[in-house]
Amino acid sequence: MDETAPQKGTVTQRAIERIKAMIGEGRLEPGQRLPTERDLAVQLGISRSSMREAIRALTVLGVLEARHGSGIYVTQLEAGDLLETFGVVADLSRGPRLVELLEVRRILESTATALAAARITEDQLAEVEKHLTAMNDTDDPEIILSHDLAFHREIATAAGNETMAAILDGLSSRTFRARVWRGYQEEGAFARTRREHAAIHRALVAHDPEAARAAAAAHVGEVEEWLRAQIGS
Amino acid sequence: MDETAPQKGTVTQRAIERIKAMIGEGRLEPGQRLPTERDLAVQLGISRSSMREAIRALTVLGVLEARHGSGIYVTQLEAGDLLETFGVVADLSRGPRLVELLEVRRILESTATALAAARITEDQLAEVEKHLTAMNDTDDPEIILSHDLAFHREIATAAGNETMAAILDGLSSRTFRARVWRGYQEEGAFARTRREHAAIHRALVAHDPEAARAAAAAHVGEVEEWLRAQIGS
DNA sequence: CGGGCCAAGTGGTCTGATAAATATGCGGTC
DNA sequence: GACCGCATATTTATCAGACCACTTGGCCCG
Numbered sequence: 430m431d432e433t434a435p436q437k438g439t440v441t442q443r444a445i446e447r448i449k450a451m452i453g454e455g456r457l458e459p460g461q462r463l464p465t466e467r468d469l470a471v472q473l474g475i476s477r478s479s480m481r482e483a484i485r486a487l488t489v490l491g492v493l494e495a496r497h498g499s500g501i502y503v504t505q506l507e508a509g510d511l512l513e514t515f516g517v518v519a520d521l522s523r524g525p526r527l528v529e530l531l532e533v534r535r536i537l538e539s540t541a542t543a544l545a546a547a548r549i550t551e552d553q554l555a556e557v558e559k560h561l562t563a564m565n566d567t568d569d570p571e572i573i574l575s576h577d578l579a580f581h582r583e584i585a586t587a588a589g590n591e592t593m594a595a596i597l598d599g600l601s602s603r604t605f606r607a608r609v610w611r612g613y614q615e616e617g618a619f620a621r622t623r624r625e626h627a628a629i630h631r632a633l634v635a636h637d638p639e640a641a642r643a644a645a646a647a648h649v650g651e652v653e654e655w656l657r658a659q660i661g662s
Numbered sequence: 663m664d665e666t667a668p669q670k671g672t673v674t675q676r677a678i679e680r681i682k683a684m685i686g687e688g689r690l691e692p693g694q695r696l697p698t699e700r701d702l703a704v705q706l707g708i709s710r711s712s713m714r715e716a717i718r719a720l721t722v723l724g725v726l727e728a729r730h731g732s733g734i735y736v737t738q739l740e741a742g743d744l745l746e747t748f749g750v751v752a753d754l755s756r757g758p759r760l761v762e763l764l765e766v767r768r769i770l771e772s773t774a775t776a777l778a779a780a781r782i783t784e785d786q787l788a789e790v791e792k793h794l795t796a797m798n799d800t801d802d803p804e805i806i807l808s809h810d811l812a813f814h815r816e817i818a819t820a821a822g823n824e825t826m827a828a829i830l831d832g833l834s835s836r837t838f839r840a841r842v843w844r845g846y847q848e849e850g851a852f853a854r855t856r857r858e859h860a861a862i863h864r865a866l867v868a869h870d871p872e873a874a875r876a877a878a879a880a881h882v883g884e885v886e887e888w889l890r891a892q893i894g895s
Numbered sequence: 896c897g898g899g900c901c902a903a904g905t906g907g908t909c910t911g912a913t914a915a916a917t918a919t920g921c922g923g924t925c
Numbered sequence: 926g927a928c929c930g931c932a933t934a935t936t937t938a939t940c941a942g943a944c945c946a947c948t949t950g951g952c953c954c955g
Contacts, residue, residue: 498917529825731948
């Protein structure tokens, strides 16, 4: 008898696991093109509908990428691809969990900034400064937010750990920050934010990891404390 | 004109965003039951197939839960639900990215252990000790691994940040650790692991955060260094 | 009053057809 | 010979309808 039918869970779920396993075992390489939906469905002995659901699931997880008219491909499986879903967590979290997320961000961001202080190159530093000045040259919250994100993104990248940078990206996703900052910035936090950014920048220029860690922790901690107070009230 | 057709992306993608938005705006509460697939498809003006793909996507993301014969429900949207997909990252990462993941784990785990040292209760400490002794009472790698996971899980929980605990869970998912430890334990690392666990436990008993941080960092760092050497070779 | 049976409701799966986007190969033109 | 344009094949995206499997709640019978 054929042992390929353990009959656990739905057929779609099994298909997801099978494809994940194929990638895990190296039978499917990053960037490689998969057989067509129809062929895959036949191979796994399921209908095309179920196969499409499995593909859709792996697509939102950042494992596969479907190109209309072309085919289905394995992504590069880089940190950014797989951690894109992290933004969903930030977007759907509320109340106390927002504080927890900021706590995680504070821990990672402070360490990332410390690492960046030690490793950052002149080119990367110039890029950081570009966003810093752009942020100070305007009063448009949208533009500020955008450069703020890029500012921290560049620092995280300079830390040399792409995975950490991708996680921090998720923890700072646009909708997440916009939601928190709407109220935070109303309390005249612009000036303080600029001072904190300047402190982080000074530490980076001085290549002083401990100062960078402290400045980054304080920066995130400020928002964290404000949010904690908001929840409590 | 009808503004309900922005025509960006696939209809399934739009359906995913719509449902996510409904939850984000609070129109769908955690635990609440959704309309049937058929009704939802009609509401959004798409076919049932496309709606099913959207539901499947949100299901694997831990946002929705489909119960055969009963209906579709919003999950509790707790950290554990939404971060379950984090395990996929650990399972599909290889080479240098495994080191990066362990680096992230070292940072979070050391902080979590430090927090736990300050906050852990007697009951939680007893639970930790249970897994510690169980781990030392056997030579079966499977059982050891299982209690090792529970040991660290308990500590992360004691730190009081469920989100962090859930992330660490993903970073220590069964297949991930099994993959790394297969080779690690072959080098007679059992004894060292036991010493390190004992050191962590002592720090917890003494409620000494700094000692706990150092012990946890060293513990994860050991594996990290070993893996780094493996990659390089 | 309690237990088991039954039917309606609902998610799970399959099949087949059509539309839309892409890739391919051929022929022609310059 | 090279390049462009177009018809054609391939492939994903979407739709429609049917049937199966499981859950639930009420009804009937003992």
